[in-house]
Amino acid sequence: xxxxxxxxxxxxxxxxxxxxxxxxxxxxxxxxxxxxxxxxxxxxxxxxxxxxxxxxxxxxxxxxxxxxxxxxxxxxxxxxxxxxxxxxxxxxxxxxxxxxxxxxxxxxxxxxxxxxxxxxxxxxxxxxxxxxxxxxxxxxxxxxxxxxxxxxxxxxxxxxxxxxxxxxxxxxxxxxxxxxxxxxxxxxxxxxxxxxxxxxxxxxxxxxxxxxxxxxxxxxxxxxxxxxxxxxxxxxxxxxxxxxxxxx
Numbered sequence: 267x268x269x270x271x272x273x274x275x276x277x278x279x280x281x282x283x284x285x286x287x288x289x290x291x292x293x294x295x296x297x298x299x300x301x302x303x304x305x306x307x308x309x310x311x312x313x314x315x316x317x318x319x320x321x322x323x324x325x326x327x328x329x330x331x332x333x334x335x336x337x338x339x340x341x342x343x344x345x346x347x348x349x350x351x352x353x354x355x356x357x358x359x360x361x362x363x364x365x366x367x368x369x370x371x372x373x374x375x376x377x378x379x380x381x382x383x384x385x386x387x388x389x390x391x392x393x394x395x396x397x398x399x400x401x402x403x404x405x406x407x408x409x410x411x412x413x414x415x416x417x418x419x420x421x422x423x424x425x426x427x428x429x430x431x432x433x434x435x436x437x438x439x440x441x442x443x444x445x446x447x448x449x450x451x452x453x454x455x456x457x458x459x460x461x462x463x464x465x466x467x468x469x470x471x472x473x474x475x476x477x478x479x480x481x482x483x484x485x486x487x488x489x490x491x492x493x494x495x496x497x498x499x500x501x502x503x504x505x506x507x508x509x510x511x512x513x514x
């Protein structure tokens with residue numbers, strides 16, 4: 267049986283340090299298995315958040331060798347030989363060891379206006395084009411692991427939490443805005459409250475998404491285009507000046 271060294275961050279909001287643990291590993295083990303073995307054999311008070319261990323709950327988000335990943339979906343044999351460095355998500359406040367406070371994300375979700383459906387057709391049914399339904403299904407795969415939020419430089423490096431809701435909630439907005447039956451106009455809020463202009467389309471969020479959602483191309487860019495069409499299209503601006511229109 268092989269041995270692997272883990273370099274794990276230990277500490278809380280007041281400070282801490284990396285500590286090394288040597289554990290036996292078996293074929294097929296993932297990083298979360300290694301963390302559990304450390305808990306069982308070396309340090310029972312090591313804090314880590316996890317739940318399903320199947321890549322569907324998003325709980326075990328952490329930074330592995332400097333990259334935001336799911337601990338339960340990162341196989342040890344997929345990592346380079348040598349020490350495995352494990353640390354908490356950088357973008358959110360640290361609680362203890364590998365556990366961060368991600369409650370800010372849920373507060374952002376509360377700010378987004380929910381779906382308000384248009385009236386039913388005369389026969390009491392709703393009718394939608396299949397292509398419109400298919401377009402929003404991709405966004406429903408999100409498991410809220412918040413890896414995209416962690417890697418977003420607007421939040422991670424510039425700490426603009428008061429200005430930008432982040433990639434996860436840009437696709438939440440896209441999911442609602444592209445809903446074929448929704449009647450709510452969220453474009454003014456996307457520009458002012460949710461900060462669509464802060465994203466400069468680096469696609470780093472798309473790269474780390476474990477569900478392979480095309481966050482940037484299919485979600486953020488279409489939402490930014492709606493804002494641009496509304497507020498910065500010179501033809502639309504001219505028509506609004508000539509014929510009038512509501513102020514956003």
